[in-house]
Amino acid sequence: MNEIMAGLVNVLSIDSLFFIALGMALGIFVGSMPGLSATMAIAILLPLTYGMDPANGIAMLASLYMGGMYGGSILAILIRTPGTPAAAATILDGYVMTEKGHAGRALGISLVSSLVGGVIGGIVLLSISPLLGQIALNIGAREMFAVAVLGITIISSLSAGSVIKGLLSGTIGLLVSLMGMHAITGIPRFTFGSVYLFDGISFVVALIGLFSIPQALRLIEKDKAVAKASKIKDKILPSWKEFIGQRINFLRSGGIGVLTGLIPGTGGDTASWFAYNEAKRFSKEKEKFGTGHIDGLAAPESANNAVVGGALIPTITLGVPGSSATAVLLGGLMIHGIMPGPTLMTEHADVAYTLLWAILFSSIFLFVIGLLYTKVAVGITRIPGKILAPIIILLSVVGTFAVQNSMVDVMIMFVFGILGYFMDKIDVPVAPLVVGLILGSMLDTSLHQSLLIGGGSWAVFLSSPVAVILLIIAFFSVLQSTPLLGKVVGLFKK
Amino acid sequence: MNINFKKMFVTILMVTLVSVLAACSDGANSAPNYPDEDITVIQGFDPGGGSDQLAQVTQPYLQENLGVSFNNEYIPGSAGAIGWTRVAQQSPNDGYTISITNGPMLMTNYLMNDEISYSLEDFEPIANVVTDPGVIVVPADSEFETYEEFANYLSENPGDLTASNSGVGGDDFFTQLKWMEESGLDMELIPYDGDGPSWQAAAGGDVDVSFNNLGVVYQQIQEGNLRALAVFSEERIEMVPDVPTASELGLDVVSGSSRGYSAPADIPEEAKERLIEAFAQLEDNEEFQEDLDNLALPMDLKLGDEYAEYLEEEEKTSADLWEEVKDQYEQ
Amino acid sequence: MSYLVKHSIGSIFILILSIVFFIESLNYPASAARLPQILIIIIALLGIGMYIEAFMKYKKEKEEISKAEKKKAEELNVKRVLLFGTLIALYIILIDVIGYFLLTPIFLFVALTYLKATKITTAILLSIVFTAFIYGLFSMFLNIPLPMGIFS
Numbered sequence: 001m002n003e004i005m006a007g008l009v010n011v012l013s014i015d016s017l018f019f020i021a022l023g024m025a026l027g028i029f030v031g032s033m034p035g036l037s038a039t040m041a042i043a044i045l046l047p048l049t050y051g052m053d054p055a056n057g058i059a060m061l062a063s064l065y066m067g068g069m070y071g072g073s074i075l076a077i078l079i080r081t082p083g084t085p086a087a088a089a090t091i092l093d094g095y096v097m098t099e100k101g102h103a104g105r106a107l108g109i110s111l112v113s114s115l116v117g118g119v120i121g122g123i124v125l126l127s128i129s130p131l132l133g134q135i136a137l138n139i140g141a142r143e144m145f146a147v148a149v150l151g152i153t154i155i156s157s158l159s160a161g162s163v164i165k166g167l168l169s170g171t172i173g174l175l176v177s178l179m180g181m182h183a184i185t186g187i188p189r190f191t192f193g194s195v196y197l198f199d200g201i202s203f204v205v206a207l208i209g210l211f212s213i214p215q216a217l218r219l220i221e222k223d224k225a226v227a228k229a230s231k232i233k234d235k236i237l238p239s240w241k242e243f244i245g246q247r248i249n250f251l252r253s254g255g256i257g258v259l260t261g262l263i264p265g266t267g268g269d270t271a272s273w274f275a276y277n278e279a280k281r282f283s284k285e286k287e288k289f290g291t292g293h294i295d296g297l298a299a300p301e302s303a304n305n306a307v308v309g310g311a312l313i314p315t316i317t318l319g320v321p322g323s324s325a326t327a328v329l330l331g332g333l334m335i336h337g338i339m340p341g342p343t344l345m346t347e348h349a350d351v352a353y354t355l356l357w358a359i360l361f362s363s364i365f366l367f368v369i370g371l372l373y374t375k376v377a378v379g380i381t382r383i384p385g386k387i388l389a390p391i392i393i394l395l396s397v398v399g400t401f402a403v404q405n406s407m408v409d410v411m412i413m414f415v416f417g418i419l420g421y422f423m424d425k426i427d428v429p430v431a432p433l434v435v436g437l438i439l440g441s442m443l444d445t446s447l448h449q450s451l452l453i454g455g456g457s458w459a460v461f462l463s464s465p466v467a468v469i470l471l472i473i474a475f476f477s478v479l480q481s482t483p484l485l486g487k488v489v490g491l492f493k494k
Numbered sequence: 495m496n497i498n499f500k501k502m503f504v505t506i507l508m509v510t511l512v513s514v515l516a517a518c519s520d521g522a523n524s525a526p527n528y529p530d531e532d533i534t535v536i537q538g539f540d541p542g543g544g545s546d547q548l549a550q551v552t553q554p555y556l557q558e559n560l561g562v563s564f565n566n567e568y569i570p571g572s573a574g575a576i577g578w579t580r581v582a583q584q585s586p587n588d589g590y591t592i593s594i595t596n597g598p599m600l601m602t603n604y605l606m607n608d609e610i611s612y613s614l615e616d617f618e619p620i621a622n623v624v625t626d627p628g629v630i631v632v633p634a635d636s637e638f639e640t641y642e643e644f645a646n647y648l649s650e651n652p653g654d655l656t657a658s659n660s661g662v663g664g665d666d667f668f669t670q671l672k673w674m675e676e677s678g679l680d681m682e683l684i685p686y687d688g689d690g691p692s693w694q695a696a697a698g699g700d701v702d703v704s705f706n707n708l709g710v711v712y713q714q715i716q717e718g719n720l721r722a723l724a725v726f727s728e729e730r731i732e733m734v735p736d737v738p739t740a741s742e743l744g745l746d747v748v749s750g751s752s753r754g755y756s757a758p759a760d761i762p763e764e765a766k767e768r769l770i771e772a773f774a775q776l777e778d779n780e781e782f783q784e785d786l787d788n789l790a791l792p793m794d795l796k797l798g799d800e801y802a803e804y805l806e807e808e809e810k811t812s813a814d815l816w817e818e819v820k821d822q823y824e825q
Numbered sequence: 826m827s828y829l830v831k832h833s834i835g836s837i838f839i840l841i842l843s844i845v846f847f848i849e850s851l852n853y854p855a856s857a858a859r860l861p862q863i864l865i866i867i868i869a870l871l872g873i874g875m876y877i878e879a880f881m882k883y884k885k886e887k888e889e890i891s892k893a894e895k896k897k898a899e900e901l902n903v904k905r906v907l908l909f910g911t912l913i914a915l916y917i918i919l920i921d922v923i924g925y926f927l928l929t930p931i932f933l934f935v936a937l938t939y940l941k942a943t944k945i946t947t948a949i950l951l952s953i954v955f956t957a958f959i960y961g962l963f964s965m966f967l968n969i970p971l972p973m974g975i976f977s
Contacts, residue, residue, distance in 0.1 A: 036967075043541040044967050047566070050550060140700035164878050168839070168871035175846070175864045181572070182857045184685055185823045186606060186662030189857060190849055195579060195609050198572035213913075220909055220940055222900045264694065265687075319713055320694055327690075331543055335550045337788045341713030386942035390933055391955065393913055397920075398959055402969045404571055410917050418910075426835045428875075444860050445687070452684045453656055453700060567970060823854065 003345075004126075007353025011361055016056055020358055023060035024365040027067020028373055032075050034208050034392075035399020037084040038068025038268075039325040046332045054336040055351045059358035061332060065325050066308045066362045069268055070114040070370055073301060077106045078380045081212040081392055085204055086268025086304040088434050089276045091211065093289065093296035100292050103381045107374045108236035109294055110301045111367065112243065113250065117302030118363035120254030121261065121309020125316075126356045130345070132262060133317030139263050141449035142461055146470035147263065148443035151270065153477035154277045155432040160290060165428045173436020174443070176201055183441075184448040196408040203269070203437055205400050205409045206416045210430050212396040213417020218424075219385035219392075236374060238294075246298050249279055257303035261310020267323030268304035269438050275303030281480070305366075309359055316344055316352055528589055528765040532563045535755075536585065536593040538577025540570045544626075545594045548753045551785045552623055552776070559772040573663070575603045575610050582616030587758040589765025592620065597752040601809040602663045605816055614809055618761055619801040621773035622754030624786060625794035626707040627727035628669040629737070631720040633697050641723040641743055644703065648679040656682045656701040658692040662823065665751040666692065666705040669726055671815045673705070676745045693720065707751055708734065712790040726750060731792060752794065752808075754801055770798045828890050832879035839872030905940075912936060924974025930956045 010016060030041040042061050049057030072084030077094035090110065097106035124132070139147075152170070159166020179190040180200025191197035253275035260271035279299035280289045289296045311322030312329075319341030321327035333340045338348050345352050380388070400413040420430055454460025461467050535553070537545045546566070553564040569577035578593065578600060585591040595617065604610040630641070638644040648655060659666035662685050670683055684701055686692040689710040696704035697719050704711075704720075712733060714720040722737045726749040730739055740747040755773070757766065776782050777795050786793050796804050847865045850858045883890055916932045930952035937948040963969045 030967075033962075043568075044969070046541050137694055137698040140695060140698050142700075162875075162878060164871055164874045168868065168875055171864055171868050171871060175861060175868060178861050178864070182853075183661060183687055185854055185857045186685075187823065187853050187857045188607060188609065189853060189861065190846060191609070192849070193609050195572055195575055195607075195611075198575065198607070198609075217906055217909065221902055221906050223902065264691065318719075320690060328541065331541070331546060334547055334789060337785070339713050339788070339790065342717035342719065343713060384942060386940040387937065387951070389909070389940070390936035390942075393916075393936075394929060394933060394955065394959070397917060398925075398963060398971070401971065402963065402967070404576075405567075405569055405970060406571070406576070407917075407921055407972065410920070414913065414917055422835070426831050426875075426879075428835075447860070448856065449684055449686070449695075449700075452682060455682075 003349040003353050004356075006350060007355075007357045010055055010350060010354040011059065011357040015053075016059055016354065016358070017361070019052075019056045019060040020063040020362050021365050021369065023063030024067040024362055024369050027064035027069075028071035028074075028366075028370060029067075030064075031068035031071025032083040032373075032377075033399055034075065034081050034083055034212055034396050035204060035402050036068075037072070037204055037325075038065050038086070039323075039328060040403065041065075041068050042325055042328045042332070046328060046335075049332065050335060054333075054338060055354040057336065058329070058333060058351060058355050059362075061329055062308070062312070062355055062358050063362035063365065065329070066118055066305060066359065066366055067369075068325075069304050069308055070111070070118075070301075070366055072304075073110045073114070074107065074374070074377050075380075076211075077110060077297075078103055078377060079388060079392060080215040081396070082207060084268070085207055085438075086272050086307070087300075088207055088211070088269065088431075089272040089300035090297065092276065092431060093291070093293050096290065096292035097297065098381060102292070104236045104374075104378050105238070106292075106297060107378060109238050109242075109297050111236075111370045111374060112238055113246070113253075113298040113301035114305040114370070115363055115367045116250045117254050117257055117305035118308060118366055119360065120251070120302070121258055121306040121312075122356075122360035122363055123309075124258050125309040125312055125359055129313040129356075130317050132258075132313050136262050136264055136314035136318060136320055136322060138466075140464070141446045141453060142464040142467040143470070144263070144265070144442060144446035145450050145461070146464075146467035146474070147266070148439045148446060150470050150474040150477070151274065151435065151439045152443070153474050154273050154435050156478065157277055157280060158429060158431045158435065160429070161427060165426075166432045169423065169428050169430065170432035170436040173433035173438075174440035175436075176206070176433075177203075177437045177440030178444055180441075183445045184452075194408075196406065200441065201412055201416075201437075202403055202409060204403050205413045206437055207434065208396050208400050209413040209416030210420040210433065212392050213414065214421040214424050214430075216389040216392040216396075217421050219389040236371070236378075242294065246294065248282075249295055249298050250302050252278060252282070253299040253301075253303040254306040257306025258310035258313075260303070261307035261322050262313055264314060264320055264322055265442070267311060267325065268307045271303040271307045272300030273435055273438070275299040281477075305363075312355070312359065315340065316355065318342060319344065528762065528768050529560050529562045531590060532565055533560070533589075534565050534567055534591045536567050536569060536577050536581050536591065538569060538571070538574030538593070538596075541566075541568055544751075545574075545596065545753060547789055547791075548594060548623060551782075551789065555776055555779060555782050556772050559775050560768070572610075573603055573661075574599055575607075575612075578603070579610065579612050581756075581758055582612035585758050587618075587761045589757060589761040589769070592755055592757045592769070593617075595619070595754055595756040595805075597622075597754075597805055598665055598668055598808045598812045599663075599751070600756075601805065602668065602812050602816070605809070605813050606663050614805055616759050617756040617805075618759050618766060619805055620755045620757055620766065620769050620798065622752050622794055622796040622801045622804060623773070623776070624754075624791040625727075625750045625752040626709040626791055627725050627731065627748075627750040628666060629706055629708045629711065629725045629734075630703060630723040631693060631696060631706055631711050631715065632703050632723060633699060634718055634721060635699075636702070636721065638703075638723065639721075641738060644723055645677065645679060645743075648681060653680045653682060655703060656684050658684050658686050658695045658701040658704045660689045660692045660706070661685050661687060665749065666707070668812055668815060669747070669749040670705050671819060672747045672749055672811070673726075673740070673745065675815070675818075676740075676747050696720065708792070709790040727792070733787075733790060733792075752804075754796070756801075766798070773797060828894050829879060829883055832876050836872045836876040839875075840869055843869040843872065908939070909936070912939070920974070921972050922974055925971040926956060926960060927974065929959065 030036045072087035073090040076082040076087040076090045080095040082088045094106045155170035181188050181198050256275045257271045260266050276299050279295050311326045314320040314322045315326040321330050330340045400410045450460050539545045581593040632638050693704045693706050693711050695701045715722050725737045726740050843865050850861050933952040934948050
């Protein structure tokens with residue numbers, strides 16, 4: 001208990017608050033730039049903290065992580081260009097709201113949802129992290145496979161319009177994510193002899209291409225403007241009634257965010273899709289999703305910020321990073337001479353608890369700084385499309401380059417951009433492709449690992465209760481999206 | 495006046511030409527004042543990773559010795575291959591661009607993939623700094639208390655245990671191959687994506703044992719989440735004094751992941767010597783030693799030719815091992 | 826372009842890619858090839874399915890679809906999309922040669938002028954300000970080594 005209070009006192013110092021605020025401001029700004037994800041922002045700014053007090057440095061990076069998660073949604077909502085992979089699901093309803101002239105309102109919902117998500121993650125982290133930490137270790141190959149399968153069922157629920165086109169898009173995503181060195185055999189697959197493709201196609205790079213390039217082209221292809229300018233008087237913050245109406249959605253999405261964050265190797269990009277899918281599953285107004293529905297925006301937004309707390313749980317209690325961003329954070333701790341791992345909470349309690357409190361406080365700064373930033377950012381919708389288009393291109397190019405300092409990535413980004421544009425022209429949805437990209441290699445690797453563990457037998461999955469439960473849910477999700485379930489239920493009713 | 499102008503013009507032209515020529519002949523072969531500008535360190539991995547740890551802990555001491563700053567440039571991708579290809583083929587060999595080189599990854603990259611076009615000859619090894627020895631770990635609740643129990647079980651039930659590694663082609667993978675060859679025992683190898691997921695698979699009970707690196711799992715051993723059965727170092731390691739080395743157990747396997755610095759081939763002799771000299775000073779530096787201890791990284795200083803021989807040796811053993819098992823992976 | 830032509834081009838493209846990827850996958854050991862091959866077959870089937878679906882739909886609602894397509898085609902400025910696309914491609918190809926900080930203001934100026942987005946003076950000003958912004962953010966602050974081209 002003493003350590004918890006000591007951590008609180010540490011956070012409430014002027015320096016510490018300053019660095020949390022600074023981290024937040026940088027995080028939101030960098031996160032809003034396409035290509036510069038939260039992970040990258042931490043990686044890039046990590047060297048800046050080498051000279052700082054470890055607790056302050058780490059608090060700043062954690063706040064940066066939180067800010068980056070939120071910042072990514074700003075341009076996703078305003079110009080359909082996700083700043084970070086975690087904001088891809090935000091586009092579905094967020095950008096539609098902008099098109100309808102409610103950009104300010106969309107930004108406000110995103111901000112409040114992010115705040116709630118961040119606080120949920122922060123509270124769980126501060127209260128029951130030792131309890132949850134162990135879960136991360138027990139997520140093995142079999143459970144990962146089940147998570148991937150469950151995730152793939154999202155594809156069918158995103159296939160509005162034509163199921164064939166949705167599945168096609170999703171399957172292409174799965175295939176593309178298999179490109180690169182095969183984890184099990186070390187064989188480079190579909191690299192066509194290029195070393196640059198050994199790691200496969202970077203998800204961020206594909207994502208920037210799929211969304212920003214088509215958007216830039218769409219802005220100039222017609223002579224009249226695409227989106228309505230947002231009304232200046234548009235109220236940004238949602239009303240109390242709207243807020244309360246989202247409480248269950250917030251809790252569910254926040255919970256999904258924390259759990260997804262816990263699982264090593266999955267982060268905000270996965271959590272936001274899961275949350276979107278579940279919000280839709282439990283909604284009475286399924287048909288409103290994708291048309292600028294508040295639920296569809298609040299779900300991914302609260303989930304991706306709840307991930308921050310969730311991902312830090314195994315990081316702090318076990319030294320196991322819960323996401324790619326926390327992996328970098330972990331490296332940062334080590335460079336500060338703090339060995340992350342089970343001893344962190346006891347030997348470096350000051351740093352650990354400062355970090356835990358910093359997450360909670362960063363959510364407050366998220367709200368304040370986010371609100372200021374949002375008010376300025378809404379102005380983007382008043383910039384004519386023909387000016388915006390080349391600027392989107394330039395930001396995408398430089399952001400893509402920054403991912404790995406590689407021009408090859410920029411070319412890959414452009415290829416995906418052209419692909420995205422033509423997919424749009426024949427009404428093939430892009431969202432399933434994104435989900436496929438996230439899950440494909442996870443599915444492949446975990447399947448192979450599980451089969452190796454089980455000596456080649458598929459029965460290996462039955463030996464994991466968690467995997468069995470997840471696979472059953474996945475099975476019902478598939479049934480739910482086909483007319484079959486209705487018939488089965490009908491049979492029982494008779 | 496005209497003549498004067500002409501003269502002046504010719505003089506200027508001559509001076510320019512001579513200085514350009516001088517500048518050209520300079521550079522590659524002589525660098526009397528080395529170093530007089532900042533040194534760029536190319537890392538083939540992300541900030542915060544193992545290479546960056548080494549860089550952050552080592553470079554302040556080098557900076558003190560050489561009197562110039564170090565700038566890190568991170569070019570991650572393909573297990574370091576993208577960064578190392580850049581060093582080998584595009585970086586100036588004036589001594590102002592060096593790179594962190596990891597064994598055996600530096601070599602196994604091109605041994606296993608024809609598409610990777612650099613080789614060891616493109617590098618001038620400067621110094622190895624640390625070697626993180628390989629280690630066999632089992633989860634705390636494992637039935638194996640000692641290496642003997644583990645080996646006995648495998649000799650009675652060949653192939654009946656699963657063992658994780660950090661990926662095909664990684665150092666742990668090659669440690670496993672060496673160990674299997676030396677002990678004559680067989681087990682199911684299961685590759686994971688990096689050292690972390692590999693030990694987590696063992697700790698979570700997915701696999702029976704993990705071949706890992708001591709520095710990576712040290713905290714977990716301390717805390718009792720994992721138990722070390724054997725370590726693949728030449729001598730016992732101070733951090734884990736009770737863990738026997740492979741040679742004590744009658745196996746000639748010394749293996750691990752080494753990290754050091756190399757320059758592109760054919761850098762000026764003066765620069766090379768000066769750099770080696772700077773690394774030599776690290777040997778008796780107690781502060782530096784302490785910093786490494788904090789990271790649980792055993793120092794393993796090998797300078798110049800010694801480092802080069804070490805890498806060549808690693809290349810040879812890795813190539814032989816890969817040649818033997820290649821068919822299982824590439825059909 | 827008509828509804829059916831668009832979809833047939835899409836389907837053919839998918840089939841060609843499927844064949845290329847399938848042939849490439851034949852080089853891999855069975856364990857590495859299995860999943861991609863299954864996916865490729867599914868993709869190829871869905872690609873054909875997409876055309877059949879479009880064909881059925883077109884037969885059923887011929888007039889509505891043609892009307893909607895015609896309206897879309899009228900609004901679309903194909904020449905501008907093509908030229909702008911080429912401009913982007915040129916920009917990406919030339920960055921390494923010419924250098925990021927020289928090419929970027931040129932690209933922005935040319936694009937803005939071509940699209941008739943602003944007055945020439947505003948275009949010049951925007952190009953310079955934006956490039957300076959990127960320089961400050963990426964080169965000074967984030968320390969990302971952008972290609973310098975002829976400046977290096």
